[in-house]
Amino acid sequence: MRFPRGLAGKGVGRGRVFGVLAEFETVAQVLAAAERVRQAGYQAFDVYSPIPIHGLDEAMGIRTTRLPYLVAAGGASGALLGLALQWWTNAVDYPYLISGMPRFFLVASVPVAFELTILLAALGAVVGMVVANGLPQLHHPLFALEEFRRASADRFFLCIEASDPSFQLDSVRELLAAAGASQVLEVER
């Protein structure tokens, strides 16, 4: 357990700090740490890991997303669009006689309506997720840290951000160190 050289002592202007980042070896540690940080009353903090960690939602107290409603809406509009499209084009705008069939033929309209349902629902899911996550976000302060590159491979990080009202550089660093971080780093914005 060591303090990173170069950061020790030097009072870094709070304005230039994005947050404090702690690195953990295992899922267990980061889970525990997250629990702790939350209980310590921080909101503006996040965990970074190569895999989704189970129980992390509870540990961090993440509210369940409302994505499913968006998807449902997408599906519903897809179905309606499909039926409306086929009814309006083939029965209203340019009707023609086909094999003695009704001009609007519900049975024959099912496949297209179904496919459109799926399509819009799926688009809803993906676009919803990407937008809600604020992606694409090619630039982020964390990317500047060499150490953070392992966040996508085999290390787990927890970052308490300076935007948190109760953010205190030293106390935060303490807290994280105590939570068993293998190293604690300051992140510049």
Added chain:
Amino acid sequence: MKGDGPAHRFLFPQWTNSLRPWLGVVLVGLPVYLVVLVWLGGSPKTTDVGYAPQQPVPYSHALHVRQLGLDCRYCHNTVEVSAVAAIPPTQTCMNCHAKIRTESPKLLPIRESFATGKPVAWVRVHDLPDYVYFNHSAHVSRGVGCVECHGRVDAMEVVAQVAPLSMGWCLDCHRDPDPHLRPPEQATSMTWTAPGDPREYGRQLREASRIEPSTECWTCHR
């Protein structure tokens, strides 16, 4: 990472995050653009209307029709009996121009044609695709005026295409002929206007002479 030293690290600059909205614009805009391209770009309305090629003889409809008061049928005399409103033979021009403006250089091609029997090569303005079968007699004898498709030819020094002559444009009239109908004898009039509401007047004409424009494919495509 294994032993190999810290490589050069590329970082996306801050401003890249501000591109996000534009991404959305592109993703939504591209399909829309393509649709509009087919819809409007592919339409004769954009490609054909206003086409006014130069003719071998600078024949002025404005002069002959408005000032001299020629009827369309004086030259296009097959319009009531044939599918085509034939371009007149050189003979027709010479009926007058054997005496009038016999020296005019503009009329040289006409005189040559008359002398040699070789036709004058006029440039076609209203050019339907080869798979479209339009019949002038069918329309004129039902009281669809020349002006409906050809516009105010009597005002044209050089004949230009005014209507798109697109399939959709034809269908509009075939589905709702009323506003476009007039008494057959008025077909060639450039100035005729319906007494009162054109739609109402047209409806009476249609019912009177049982005009049922067909929208079946084979009416125009065979």
Added chain:
Amino acid sequence: MRARRLELGGEGRVETGPDSIRAAADSGTSPRSAGAGETASPGPGEQPGVGGGDGKGYWRSLEELTQTPRFRTFLEQEFPGLEEELASGASRRSFLGLLGASVALAGLASCRWPRELILPYANRPEGLVPGVADRFATAVDLHGAGVGLVVTSVDGRPIKVEGNPLHPASLGAASALAQALVLQLYDPDRSTTVVRREGGQAVAATFEEWDAFAAVHFARLAERGGTGLAVLAEPTSSPSLHQLRHRFAARYPRASWVEWEPLSDENRRRGARLAFGAGVRAQLHLAQADVIVSIGGDVLAEGPMALAHARAFASRRRADGLDMNRLLVAESVLSLTGAAADHRVALPPAALEGFILDLAAELAQRGVAVPWSARPLSPPGSPARRFAALAARELQRAGGKGLLLAGPRQRAEVHALVYALNVALGHVGRTVSFTAEPEGEGGGVEELERLAAELEAGAVDTLVILGGNPAYDAPANLGLAELIGRCPTSVHLSLYDDETSVRCRWHLPRAHPFESWGDVRAWDGTVSVTQPLIAPLYGGRTALEVVAGILGHAASAYELVRQHFAEKLAQGDPERAWRVALADGLVAGTSLAPLEPALDAEELATAATQLADLRVPSGLAVVFVPDASVHDGRFANNAWLQEVPDPLTKLTWDNAALVAPRTAAGLGVGDGEMVRLEVAGRTLEVAAYLLPGMAEETVGLPLGYGRSRAGRVGSGVGFDTYRLRTSGALHTAFGVSLERTGRSYPLATTQDHHAIDALGSTERSRRLGALVREGTLAEYLADPEFARRGESKEGVRPLWREVKLGGEHQWAMSIDLSACIGCNACQVACQAENNIPVVGKRQVLRGREMHWIRVDRYFAGEVDAPRVVFQPVACQHCENAPCESVCPVAATVHSDEGLNQMVYNRCVGTRYCSNNCPFKVRRFNFFNYYKNLKPVEKMHFNPEVTVRGRGVMEKCTFCVQRIEAARIAAKNQRRPLVDGEIVPACAQTCPTQAIVFGDLADPTSRVARLHRDPRSYGMLDELFLKPRTRYLARLRNPVAGEEEA
């Protein structure tokens, strides 16, 4: 028609023809735009014309690239088949439309279709309305007698041939051959100039040179009375030519005038001379005959009166008056008449020649006064004897209302005895009458042999050949080709620079019948005037003009014909009579008067004994038959006829040695195998075709193929069977040897593509009964509804609420299988009317023929004595058309008048509609078949029908262009359409009127009545298609108890 012709004589045509044609040709008239006025436009299948446009620059360069010879040759090597390449004009346009879209935001005005030019007449002829079709009556010489035609002409271009309803030999119908004349007219391979050949070198010359030469040369011949002058002409019925022939005889007393045609009816004429000692011509009245017995021949499809005979025959096959006739046929080679027979026996030629004796004997036994001591030839119990007995019984029962016929390939003696028996049975005056043989009855093979001898001896130094192609079709043993080559001065007048021309000193391009004035005499004597429909495209001359030239005072055919007309034919005011003759297409009251010739008893007796004493070598015999497509070879370069399948073999682009399956099995010959035939030392390798219904020990050899100088279409197609034909055995050759070569040859048939396996053929025969419903007259009388037996009474119920068709008319068609004789006339009519492309042998082999209407031919019963049935199949215009629901772009949709509309310009070519069509009547443009046409080739197009480009589906439209034309005309005149006003091309030309089209909404219309007929049924009705084309079940009238045809 009458009115029109009255107000403008045929001359008008001649002067005005050139303008329009040249105008059109110069700037490459597209078929369609010809209809759209006198315009010249790059239509489908052409390069875009002059004019700017961003889009086109690209196409230009691409085309230029593809034009470079190096690239072309590369393609030919690398990708054979790339001839049919690049998008059609129509599709190119859509493509340009797209390009337009792509530059939409950058100067749209620049992007337009190729610029079109309009070329109006400088001086439009009186009464010609651009875009409105004219119809002119004319007549042509086919099979040695005149047939009346009505030719439709648009803007000076003849485009469609139909029969002349007023003409006795046509009655409104036209044979496949006659209809194909219009394609021949525009054949780019026709010779375009006079050719002089010196020492193997061909030099283009002019008619002026010829006239100059002829003036001197024939003057000299005249001085020596025509010694050394010989004329070899096709038999012709032209009165004015016969008149010239008299003048010829007067001027050249010592010259000889020989007539030769490979398929003449010489035997019939000699037979008449035997029987009556005079030239007598039989006029058949089939409609009056209750029983018809035919020995060989093909009375329904062969000869100048075939159309009239077919009409008369069919008039007694329908179930409406129940006086159905009965046809008995004895023949060696299966023919259409044989296919229509109620009883048929296939006899080898030897037995067939004696059959008349067997028949006579049977009749004599039954107490008929046969004017010679009749002894049967065939052994008792033989098929010939049994059939003779049956025929005799039927003839006698007919009580004078029978008719006995012999075909042109039967010996003169047979004809003589047939005449005699007809007299003896009291048929004369009822079912057959006799008229005189009009002057100039065509010569014969002896004349030709004499001429050959003279040539051999060098006695002839000037040989004038008027038409025909003797170097190709003369008997092989005469070596005429070589002899003609040896003749110092030889002249050949013909449409093509052909096998004969190439051996002559002079070749004179002949004017096509549609380009020339002339006159012809129909079989019954009726004279018609042939009037030109277009000025000679290549300035050709007619036989009349050439002969007149030879006679020393040149005159135009028009003058000659009018002169002869005024002298011999005109009654009353010659001018008026002339115009009426032109308008009607015939000169009233010129038919031959009947006469009562007396039989020459001892001639008959000798004939009978000669026949009885005939000894022919046993073994295989060869029978030479005319080909249904190219006749005697003169139509070899006609693509329509090459591709129209033979009615019985369904063979295209070939002829073949027709052999009975059993005989073939005996010889170990397989279908499509090359065999070597040897006849009297002459050998020929030819592909064998196994045709059920052929007599055993018989090889049928269709003539007219294997031409070497027919043109681009016909040269090298098929096998030259003339090489086996000798003057001694013109029609039948005995003592033939046949050996296998083991090699096989691809025969392109349109039915049973690729021989069918056992599984398939059994299934085919199992289904036949349901597809083609047949019954005997007896069955019909017992149960008129026999055809609908097995159909579910309550019908099929739809899965959905059906949409009612609200149209004012409901179009429908009825096809009477009892009347259809399978003659192909409808197929060619459809091809001509609808601009249907010809695809060639390779594509037919792949199964891509384009005919909108096909005549399905099925064999029923056992292979040796099959029953043949024909069933014309075109789009059935199903009310619940399966093709419509599967098209993703609505390119085929239903009209509220019940038409299944196919919209070419909307079609993207998924071909799903064809897959889902149970009748497989849809045709797909696998290539752009109309690429790179010469202007003259475009002239036959019907401007009222779109020329389809590559990648689109097409099919029968019920000739919608005719429906719309009639509808517009009627509406313009503010009158309702009348039944029969609209006639599709197939129905119009059907010789037996088997096809009827009309309006179901009018319950009194013919088609409505026929659809209510008890015989009426719809094919595959179990699929709930509700086809608008319904068939009338076929009725046959066999003798009860006797085994059938």
Added chain:
Amino acid sequence: MSTAQLLLDNTGEDPRRRAPLVLGEQDFATVTEKVCGIVERPRPPRAWYVAFGVSASLTAVLFAMLGYLFVTGIGVWGNNIPVAWAFDITNFVFWVGIGHAGTLISAILFLFRQKWRTAINRFAEGMTIFAVICAGLFPLVHVGRPWLAYWLFPVPNQMQIWPQFRSPLLWDVFAVSTYFTVSLLFWYVGMIPDLATLRDRAKGTVRQVVYGILALGWRGSGRHWHRFEKAYMLLAALATPLVLSVHSVVSFDFAVSKLPGWHATIFPPYFVAGAIFGGFAMVLTLLIPVRSLLQLEHLVTLRHLENMAKIVLATGMMVGYAYAMEVFIAWYSGNPVEAFTFRNRAFGPYGWAYWLMVFCNVLAPQVFWFEKVRRSPWMIFAVAVLVNVGMWFERFVIIVTSLSRDFLPSAWGKFVPTPVDLLTLAGSFGLFLTLFLLFLRFGPMIAMAEVKSVMPEGGLELGPHRGHGQYWGEIPHQHEQQFEEER
């Protein structure tokens, strides 16, 4: 039993312990190293170059043939009337079928919490995308006038006319394009975390930029993971019915028609089963060589292969059942035309194709009843190849035999392929393999994040539900009961 075997054999069923899905001394680092190593190594093995050379040249052939087709016409193929569809649609259905395994493995196995999916799903999804690309090619080029193919989409136009929505071909357009879009999204979304890994490990600037953009700036934030899992599960839930619907719709092209041998209600399930069958076979055909080539035995274990072999066996039997049922119905329905069609299939001109199909699709897979076969990769490979052949011929038999002999014997015909037909088919394989090899070279062919999360280190047992259930996506009710216990 040697350690190697111990390490590599996880096929045994031992009720006491869950069989490990990742073998050998593996942890996150080694897995990352293994998978990324494939992409990051300076140059791929020679075998890759050889394969790529071959497939790239085949692709060139494909485009040459298509160019020829475009300028000349459909006639360059053997198609005719009556056989208006032949190789073109056969290839289409074949490739669409292949395209099913990917999304199926991903989506359905995912929903059924089949953890063994993780090693192969990325691979299979990639295959799906490429197969659907090949499939999509054929409907486009098989039309007579391809430049007008855009008429199949409901785009407003100056003709004021619209597509005809009663046509199964139009259903195809919607089904296939939807399937392609959704599969693509599914594939890509799942790949984002791995792309981030590649980005973070990348050396060269170019790779950093490219992977950086593709990874959308993913940084593994817990809040992001939360929405990500939800979205991924929803996609899976949507993709599953989609997979089933797409091949049903494809089967409508035939089932809705009037043709004997096509007009059958059994087609949708029959086609779907066939698609899964063929799809899995194709996965195995590709996976087994790649696995040994890139030494992935630790990640793509025998157990994975065996499971797939079992699925092939099962679906193969379904297909066999469908074959039998078709024939039975043809007889039972009493429809003579239908009956003949099947007699003709078996004993007619194309009988050889029919029996080849039966052998490859029904008989060959039966060897999977034997454990020995199921556990020898190369035996599996052999069978898989046979199945691929069989499935192509299945479509060929359905299309060509029915068309060549339908209702009117007079209109019967025969189809003979041209060289262009054959080269086009070969070319489509070239295109497929080219894309696939490129993916191997530049993409994360194994879903690292997913594999990791099923490893012990993944800490499944730490989660509220102690490692039971799935590795991605939550199971709410389990949470509740979890908290009850904790209170």
